Amino acid sequence: MGDPAASxxxxxxxxxxxxxxxxxxxxxxxxHEVRDAADGxxxxxxLDGFEADAVVSDIRMPVLDGIGLLxxxxxxxxxxxxxxxxxxxxxxxxxxxxxxxxxxxxxxxxDLRQIHGLLEKIRARREMDRDLKRKDxxxxxxxRLASLGALAAGVMHEINNxxxxxxxxxxxxxxxxxxxxxxxKTREALRASGADADWMLRALDAIEAGAWRxxxxxxxTTRFAARRVETARxxxxxxxxxxxxxxxxxxxxxxxxxxxxxxxxxxxxxSEEEIRQIVSNLVSNAVEATDAEAVRVGDGExxxxxxxxxxxxxxxxxxxxxxxxxxxxxxxxxxxATSKRDRPGRGVGLFVVAQIAEQRGGGARYERREGRSVFxxxxxxxxxxxxxx
Amino acid sequence: xxxxxxVDDEPMIVDLLAKRVGEAGFLAxxxxxxxxxxxxxxxxxxxxxxxxxxxxxxxxxxxxxxLKDENPLAQIVMITGYSSMDYVVxxxxxxxxxxxxxxxxxxxxxxxxxxxCEERVSRWRAALPVAR
Numbered sequence: 001m002g003d004p005a006a007s008x009x010x011x012x013x014x015x016x017x018x019x020x021x022x023x024x025x026x027x028x029x030x031x032h033e034v035r036d037a038a039d040g041x042x043x044x045x046x047l048d049g050f051e052a053d054a055v056v057s058d059i060r061m062p063v064l065d066g067i068g069l070l071x072x073x074x075x076x077x078x079x080x081x082x083x084x085x086x087x088x089x090x091x092x093x094x095x096x097x098x099x100x101x102x103x104x105x106x107x108x109x110x111d112l113r114q115i116h117g118l119l120e121k122i123r124a125r126r127e128m129d130r131d132l133k134r135k136d137x138x139x140x141x142x143x144r145l146a147s148l149g150a151l152a153a154g155v156m157h158e159i160n161n162x163x164x165x166x167x168x169x170x171x172x173x174x175x176x177x178x179x180x181x182x183x184x185k186t187r188e189a190l191r192a193s194g195a196d197a198d199w200m201l202r203a204l205d206a207i208e209a210g211a212w213r214x215x216x217x218x219x220x221t222t223r224f225a226a227r228r229v230e231t232a233r234x235x236x237x238x239x240x241x242x243x244x245x246x247x248x249x250x251x252x253x254x255x256x257x258x259x260x261x262x263x264x265x266x267x268x269x270x271s272e273e274e275i276r277q278i279v280s281n282l283v284s285n286a287v288e289a290t291d292a293e294a295v296r297v298g299d300g301e302x303x304x305x306x307x308x309x310x311x312x313x314x315x316x317x318x319x320x321x322x323x324x325x326x327x328x329x330x331x332x333x334x335x336x337a338t339s340k341r342d343r344p345g346r347g348v349g350l351f352v353v354a355q356i357a358e359q360r361g362g363g364a365r366y367e368r369r370e371g372r373s374v375f376x377x378x379x380x381x382x383x384x385x386x387x388x389x
Numbered sequence: 390x391x392x393x394x395x396v397d398d399e400p401m402i403v404d405l406l407a408k409r410v411g412e413a414g415f416l417a418x419x420x421x422x423x424x425x426x427x428x429x430x431x432x433x434x435x436x437x438x439x440x441x442x443x444x445x446x447x448x449x450x451x452x453x454x455x456l457k458d459e460n461p462l463a464q465i466v467m468i469t470g471y472s473s474m475d476y477v478v479x480x481x482x483x484x485x486x487x488x489x490x491x492x493x494x495x496x497x498x499x500x501x502x503x504x505x506c507e508e509r510v511s512r513w514r515a516a517l518p519v520a521r
Contacts, residue, residue, distance in 0.1 A: 156470075157443070157470050160470045160491050160492065161399040161401070161402055161470075161491065162399075162401065163491075163492050164402055164405070164491040164492040164493060165399075165401040165402060165404075165405050166492075167492040167493065168402075168405040168406075168409070168492070168493055168496055169405060171493075171495075171496055172405075172408065172409060172496065211492070212492075215492050
């Protein structure tokens with residue numbers, strides 16, 4: 001009793017003070033949040049300021065009786081369950097109550113435990129409804145993602161063809177042009193008319209490089225879009241420790257990585273490959289952000305921490321880089337949000353992180369804290385024993 | 390001068406490949422659909438085929454089989470995009486001899502592959518008196 005997760009918001013309606021107070025008192029002892037009213041009209045007023053889960057109402061009351069109250073509640077707040085307290089052997093009222101969609105009825109004299117039992121049923125029903133709603137939303141989201149994936153795959157395929165044409169023709173053009181421009185005679189003639197053979201060849205190289213970058217983006221996005229999301233579990237701590245070990249053997253210039261992990265394992269509901277992508281994308285993002293300026297002012301340390309907070313496992317990576325302006329921060333987890341003129345990477349790293357996290361029922365966010373950029377990814381913790389999974 | 394059938398629903402790609410293999414001494418012919426490819430194969434019995442794995446009217450994997458039906462000696466080389474890598478094995482099962490991914494890393498490599506196909510077909514022809 002008194003478990004906050006099990007408590008309901010209950011309105012007790014009865015014109016007899018003693019009865020009302022005793023029932024309200026009992027229900028409060030059960031751990032529920034209780035209000036009370038002396039008649040139907042006062043009950044409706046109370047409901048305006050009190051989002052009740054259930055109403056327990058006597059049948060015979062002045063001004064507005066139990067059935068009248070029941071009808072009005074079902075008309076305006078159909079989600080609220082109503083338990084009607086009927087008189088001894090008053091079958092008519094019982095039938096009337098049921099006909100008007102009361103959750104149940106209870107006859108006087110009643111055992112307080114019966115009311116408790118009915119409220120338990122209401123609570124269970126509401127939990128089930130919430131679960132169903134969540135599952136519906138998951139299915140809808142899965143469908144949306146599936147169709148987005150299909151769209152992405154289609155678009156990537158379409159881009160691939162013209163890109164192939166660009167690269168193929170550039171290759172042939174460079175060969176022909178290279179041969180033609182090899183002779184000093186041709187180069188002289190070009191120079192005379194103001195053109196530069198080397199510049200032309202370099203321009204072709206640039207076109208080719210650009211087109212290959214397009215194909216890399218296509219490849220990365222296609223690989224991601226083709227993922228199938230199945231139930232999985234993996235240990236984030238293991239993945240992070242492995243990454244830290246790799247980085248120690250080949251550290252990026254200037255940046256130092258410090259990790260903070262819990263003593264035991266930190267398993268989450270995601271696959272090893274997904275965890276690896278999240279951790280490595282977050283860390284390489286942090287490494288890229290740790291520029292010379294950050295190192296100069298002594299903020300070259302990257303901290304990767306894992307915290308298990310009950311049903312959620314949190315991965316937090318922070319860096320001492322300058323961060324991003326607000327308008328970019330809003331779109332940070334969208335593909336190609338930041339300009340990467342001088343930096344490597346394909347612009348999809350954080351997008352992939354956010355997508356994986358959301359698909360697995362978690363999330364990703366970015367904030368500035370005490371002069372550092374902090375990326376936080378949350379994932380549902382995997383249940384205690386693998387045998388149950 | 391061996392005939393090469395180039396099958397791709399993107400005309401610019403057919404063009405690109407036809408230009409390159411033409412330079413290498415082959416006689417290139419293009420087809421934009423599976424139906425067209427089968428039709429042309431029936432007419433000219435191309436010993437060498439460059440075939441995209443995704444076509445509007447039939448899976449490239451199925452087309453390999455159909456082309457082999459028309460010409461069992463045909464050397465079929467597949468062209469695939471990133472999203473179709475799963476199907477490459479299927480093509481080999483149906484009789485394809487090699488594959489290249491789009492975009493082409495090196496057109497010369499494709500030409501070398503076709504030259505090998507050409508050489509293979511010549512050997513077979515020499516060995517089989519009634520070969521087409």
